[in-house]
Amino acid sequence: MKRSVWLLLILALVVAYPLLFATPFLQRLGALVLLYAIAASAWNIVGGYAGQVSVGHVVFFGCGAYASMAFYTHFGWPPIAAVPVGMMASIGIAALIGVPTLRLSGHYFSMATIAVAELARLIVTNIEALGAAVGLSGPVMPRTVFDLSFTSALPYYYLFLAVLLVVLGLTYWMENSRIGFYLRAIKDNERAARSLGVQAGRYKLYAYMISAGLTSVAGALYATMYGFIDPDSGLGILTSVKILIMAALGGAGLLFGPLVGAAILVPLEEISNNVLGGKGAGLTFVVYGAIIMIIARFYPSGLLRLVLDRLAAANSASSDKKVRDAA
Amino acid sequence: MSMSLLQVLIGGLLLGAVYALFSSGLTLIWGMMNVVNFAHGDFVMIAMYIAFMVWKLLGGGPFMAMPIAAMLLATLGIIAYFALVRHVMKGPMLAQILGTFGLALLLRYGMFWTFGANFQSLPENLVGGTYDLWGIRIQASRLLAGTLAIILTIALHLMLTRTSLGSKMLAVAEDATAAQLMGIRPDRMQAIAWGLAAGLTGIAGALIATFFYISPTVGETLAIIAFVTVSLGGFGSITGALVAGLLIGVIESLSGYLIGAVYKDIVVYTIFIAVLWFRPQGLMGKN
Numbered sequence: 188m189k190r191s192v193w194l195l196l197i198l199a200l201v202v203a204y205p206l207l208f209a210t211p212f213l214q215r216l217g218a219l220v221l222l223y224a225i226a227a228s229a230w231n232i233v234g235g236y237a238g239q240v241s242v243g244h245v246v247f248f249g250c251g252a253y254a255s256m257a258f259y260t261h262f263g264w265p266p267i268a269a270v271p272v273g274m275m276a277s278i279g280i281a282a283l284i285g286v287p288t289l290r291l292s293g294h295y296f297s298m299a300t301i302a303v304a305e306l307a308r309l310i311v312t313n314i315e316a317l318g319a320a321v322g323l324s325g326p327v328m329p330r331t332v333f334d335l336s337f338t339s340a341l342p343y344y345y346l347f348l349a350v351l352l353v354v355l356g357l358t359y360w361m362e363n364s365r366i367g368f369y370l371r372a373i374k375d376n377e378r379a380a381r382s383l384g385v386q387a388g389r390y391k392l393y394a395y396m397i398s399a400g401l402t403s404v405a406g407a408l409y410a411t412m413y414g415f416i417d418p419d420s421g422l423g424i425l426t427s428v429k430i431l432i433m434a435a436l437g438g439a440g441l442l443f444g445p446l447v448g449a450a451i452l453v454p455l456e457e458i459s460n461n462v463l464g465g466k467g468a469g470l471t472f473v474v475y476g477a478i479i480m481i482i483a484r485f486y487p488s489g490l491l492r493l494v495l496d497r498l499a500a501a502n503s504a505s506s507d508k509k510v511r512d513a514a
Numbered sequence: 515m516s517m518s519l520l521q522v523l524i525g526g527l528l529l530g531a532v533y534a535l536f537s538s539g540l541t542l543i544w545g546m547m548n549v550v551n552f553a554h555g556d557f558v559m560i561a562m563y564i565a566f567m568v569w570k571l572l573g574g575g576p577f578m579a580m581p582i583a584a585m586l587l588a589t590l591g592i593i594a595y596f597a598l599v600r601h602v603m604k605g606p607m608l609a610q611i612l613g614t615f616g617l618a619l620l621l622r623y624g625m626f627w628t629f630g631a632n633f634q635s636l637p638e639n640l641v642g643g644t645y646d647l648w649g650i651r652i653q654a655s656r657l658l659a660g661t662l663a664i665i666l667t668i669a670l671h672l673m674l675t676r677t678s679l680g681s682k683m684l685a686v687a688e689d690a691t692a693a694q695l696m697g698i699r700p701d702r703m704q705a706i707a708w709g710l711a712a713g714l715t716g717i718a719g720a721l722i723a724t725f726f727y728i729s730p731t732v733g734e735t736l737a738i739i740a741f742v743t744v745s746l747g748g749f750g751s752i753t754g755a756l757v758a759g760l761l762i763g764v765i766e767s768l769s770g771y772l773i774g775a776v777y778k779d780i781v782v783y784t785i786f787i788a789v790l791w792f793r794p795q796g797l798m799g800k801n
Contacts, residue, residue: 240611242552287790293607294550298741299790301552305738306783313776374606424734428619431612439608469627472619479616483602487609 205344215340220453221347222408227433227445228354229401234431235439236358236367237394238374239289240297243304244430247277247399249422251406253311256323256416261316265333266325266411273403280307281399282392289391301424308422322417325410335411343412350408351446354401358442361397366390374440402430425472429456432475435482438489447491517649522771523764524652528660530763534756535663536718536736537743538670539711545750546687546707549603549610553594553618555737557712560621561587561719562728566634568720575640576658576720583716591712595705618733626730634728641724659721664756666717670710671752683707687750735779742786748796758797 205214230244254273255266284303288296311317329336337343361367369390372380377387410416420426433452438444452475459471486493540554551557564586565579572578594617602613642654674680683703685693690700726732743762747754762782770778789796 234608238607240608242611242615283787287787287794291790291794292548293611294544294548295745295790295794297552297611298550298745299787301734302738302741302783302786305734306780306787309780309783313780435608435612469623472623473627476616476619476621476623479612479619480598481616483605483609483613483616484598487602487605487612 201348205341211340214344216454216457218340218344218347218412219457220449221344221351222405222412223429223433223453224446224449225347225351225354225408226402226405226430227437227449228351228358229398229405230430231398231434231439231441231445232358232361232401233391233395233398234434235441235444236362236374237370237391238440239293239391239395240431241300241395241398241427242297242431243300243302243424243427244398244402245422245424245427246280246300246304246307247402248406248409248426248430249304249307249311249416250277250280251403251408252410252416252421253317253323253406254403255407255410256325257317259325260318260323265331265335266414267333267335267407270404270407273407274400277399277403278396281396285392285395289395290388304422304424304427308418311422312418318417320418322415322421325414327414336414343408347408350404354404355442355446357397357401361394362442366393370394428472428475428479432479436478436490438491441489441491441495444489444491448489451490519771521650521652522767524650525656526764526767527760528652528656528763529767530760531660531663531667531756532718532722532759533739533743533763534667534759535721536715537740537747537759538667538752538755539714540740541744541747541750541752541755542670542674542707543711544744546683547599547603547690547704549599550614551599551711552611552614552737553621553733554711554715554740555735556618556621556733557587557590557715558719558722558736559625559728559730559733560590561716562723562726562732563625563629563634564716565720565723566636566728569636569640576655576724579720579723580717583720584713585716587716587719588709588713591708591710591715592705594712595708599708600701600704618737622730622733629730631730635726636724636728653725655724659724662721663718666714667752667756667759670714671756674752679706738783738786742782742789744796745786745794746789746796748798751796751798754796754798 204217208214208217226244226248230241233239233241251270251273254269254276258264258269258272259266280303284296284299288299312320317323326334326336335342335346369380369385372383372385373387373390381387406421410421413420429452433448434445435448436452437446437448456471463470482489536554536558540551544550561583564583565576568574568579568582594614598613598617602609638655640655641658645652645654645657674684682693682698683706685696685698686700686703693703694700739762743755743758746762747756747758762785765785766778766782769781773781
């Protein structure tokens with residue numbers, strides 16, 4: 188009861204944010220936080236819940252982004268209309284990586300995800316129809332409202348919020364369904380889960396495919412908002428890094444972990460880019476590397492888990508005190 | 515067989531030997547403690563920059579750079595083991611993978627920030643000129659790198675199989691608890707393995723720098739090559755890594771020669787996916 192009140196309050200704040208802070212910079216910042224939260228929440232399904240660490244998730248992001256820009260360029264579709272194409276391609280690639288590697292130890296999966304992302308970047312860089320090294324652009328001027336091409340960040344903010352709520356809703360449903368229970372059992376002890384008849388490889392693959400499909404939606408939204416995609420932004424390893432660090436910092440395997448991570452890191456990066464300019468490019472990722480190492484070494488379950496544990500400890504301490512006072 | 519094809523094959527074997535050398539460290543660590551070092555390629559990259567600095571500041575060639583790079587990298591490897599790997603290897607999968615992945619980013623973008631994104635290279639005649647043997651042209655730098663790399667990879671294999679230190683390391687790989695009961699310290703053996711593996715990347719980096727471009731992001735490419743080599747050779751097998759490294763060097767050179775230089779990485783990465791699908795245990799592995 189108390190929890191749902193808190194959630195409603197936070198949701199109301201999130202909905203009101205761009206109206207309360209009505210400057211273009213802050214609205215755009217909010218939209219970006221939500222966009223990366225979508226990608227990181229999608230990553231969370233396979234990386235957090237299934238415990239399979241994908242370090243090449245950008246390949247799905249790129250599928251979504253490239254599908255929307257390519258179908259605009261060659262067939263004149265509104266960018267957002269090619270979302271199903273990007274999803275199908277992503278699910279196919281997820282199967283290509285997942286079917287052989289999810290039976291093996293998790294290291295093979297992680298290595299394969301890096302290699303496939305890099306492979307996709309190299310292939311796209313050599314395909315003229317996908318813009319090769321130069322990239323693809325969307326509509327310069329909005330033709331109809333379906334092109335979703337706005338100068339203000341406000342419409343994007345609410346669009347991304349709606350998509351994020353759908354992704355979180357799906358994750359919540361999955362968490363409490365059969366697949367969620369199986370994934371938790373597999374993550375805790377795969378051998379034990381297998382011996383009880385859980386088909387571990389199959390459920391990890393399902394999680395990976397769902398995650399891949401949702402990540403491609405984030406890519407399509409990115410391309411729609413920026414109206415441009417090239418091999419570095421759409422398929423470069425740094426986008427993979429951003430996606431996974433947000434989920435891991437906030438809390439992998441927690442529903443709101445990726446959102447917390449995005450809310451911390453996106454403003455940090457935007458501010459450091461503004462302050463340091465071009466010089467900051469390398470430095471940002473030095474800091475990201477350090478953050479990733481510190482999370483791995485000290486807080487593998489993320490900041491949100493840390494805060495929740497502290498709160499729970501404080502609560503039980505105060506209820507202990509009440510019991511003692513009553514006695 | 516035409517002479518130019520033979521030249522491509524020999525060039526591939528010599529490059530592949532260097533791939534085998536730095537991949538053997540990755541497979542040693544993986545086989546011993548079931549940890550994949552995602553920063554392995556970036557270790558080689560750091561060694562390449564050390565070779566570059568040795569030439570720039572001291573005017574030295576690979577023979578001066580190799581011991582310096584080996585020493586510095588071995589130190590880095592041992593620090594990485596005690597400060598990071600030892601703690602994350604017992605943790606969840608997420609911590610195991612993100613630990614060394616974070617280290618990779620730190621090294622890569624640290625170098626990016628210090629040296630910029632520009633490609634550097636050592637002067638072409640640092641080692642010597644180009645030999646012409648019956649119409650086959652071989653650069654002295656590649657010949658030196660390939661020959662030394664083969665010798666060192668075989669030496670690592672012999673050290674593991676023929677010496678008491680090697681037996682102790684393999685004992686830890688087999689069963690760390692049992693080894694501990696026999697009076698072997700797993701911690702020390704694993705630290706030695708990290709020092710050894712990182713030291714070998716130091717030598718490989720100093721050698722490959724004499725004929726390869728040097729850039730902060732070269733580590734990513736080299737890391738994927740090491741992943742392919744290790745998976746193709748079979749988990750934990752040094753001889754497997756040697757055969758696979760040579761094979762990948764040849765395939766890369768041949769595809770560069772026959773299809774085009776742009777596609778050689780695409781071919782190698784595709785082979786990786788094919789290996790995972792059809793022979794995940796590798797060429798030399800058993801199931």
